[in-house]
Amino acid sequence: MHFDLADLRLFIHIGESPSLTQGARRAFLSPAAASARIKALEAQLDTRLLYRDSRGVELTPAGQKLLTHARLIMRQVEYLKAEFTQFGTDSAGxxxxxxxxxxxxxxxxxxxxxxxxxxPGVTVDLQERLSRDIVRGVLDGSSDMGIIAGPVEAAGLQVMRFSTDRLVLIVPAGHELAGRKQVTLKQTLAYQHIGLHDGSTLLTFLRDHVERIGQSLALRIQMSSFEAICRMVEAGVGIGIIPESSAIRHSHTMNLVTIELDEPWAVRERSILVRELDALPGTVRALIATLMPQADGTDADGVRG
Incomplete structure (x- = not known):
């Protein structure tokens, strides 16, 4: 069985697009030429890869499986190119x-x-994703590496822990909780919260824990950054749960009170996720070493899930 890399790249474009026409455009092919290539690929595999209708295309289960493998193959091709760019240095990729x-x-x-x-020769595509999508993206090859906080269920991935992320409650000076050293999540729910935008990992994380105790999170307003949350809290609009590092930084310029969250999940380990550290190009390994200086190409204090 022979696979043409151009066909695999085309299939990825179509799989990530709402229609064959848009996928073909990304591959710089006419729709007719793209359709012929996909039909030839289906014939070679003796299976249907796409459902076609007036609304566009949808991957069949076999198509989903091929998309995963195609992404991994093309990612490895890119790794190979990067390794031989400027003799395998980490200066391009x-x-x-x-x-x-x-x-x-x-x-x-x-x-x-x-x-x-x-x-100067390195480019980066940084995307905010939910934890489950980070794990899935590294597993299926759509991402070179993932960064996650909290417990990780990542069978087949290498997990390298590199720092700690602590969540705290911030309130404005003079708030009735300001004199407390610790509060539970449940105790904060009597007040209106300032939260991050929908789709953010922190808001999803907090909502999950609120639902587990049978409560609801009253959001007065949602902001796009921790700095914006801090400004709203300082103004007395509500209270917020944010990382301690952010709370400390913004407390230097804003009148905020930081309170420890008395919850076991408030302290979370940050981890880097990769499929296989040794197989990554030098550019990616160099970035990991920057994030985690002890990374030396071995497991360090990372483990395989």
Whole structure:
């Protein structure tokens, strides 16, 4: 069985597009030519890969399986190219990262700024994703690496823990909770919260824990960043749960009170997820080493799930 890389790349474009026409456009082919290639691929595999109707295309179960393998194959091809670019140095290449809200908004921008400034030939695609989508993305090859906080169920992935993320409650000075050293999540639910936007990993995480205790989270307003949440809290609009690092930083310029959350899940380990560290191109390994200086190509204190 022979697979043409161009066909696999075309299939990925179609699988990630709402229609064959748009997928063909991304591959710089006419719809007729793209359709002929897909039919030939189906004939070679002796199975149907796409459902076609007036609304567009949808992958069959076999098509979903091929998409996963095609992504992995093309990712490995890109890795091969990167390894031989400038003799395998870490000065060129492309990195796709799926990460949680805190990573995307808090520490990764600073880390990436220094990393990219030293490597003009490197480009990065950083996407905020939910934890389950981060794991799935690394598993199916649509992401080179993932950054996640909290417990990880990632069979088949290498998990490297590199720091701790603690969630805290912030309230405005003078708030009736301001004198407390600790509060539980349930005790905060009597007050209106300032939260992140829908789809953010932190808001989804908090809603899950609120539902587990049979309560509801009263959101007065949703913001796009932790800084914006802090400004709303300072103004007395509500209270908020954010990472401690962000609370400390913004407390220097805002009148906020930080209270410890008396919950076992409030302290979360941050982890880097990869399929196989040794198989990654030098560019990706260099970024991981920047995030986790002890990473040396071995498991460090990481484990295989």
């Amino acid at each position: 492309h990195i796709r990262i799926f990460a949680n809200t805190t990573a995307v908004t808090e520490f990764l921008p600073e880390v990436l700024a220094g990393f990219l400034a030293q490597r």
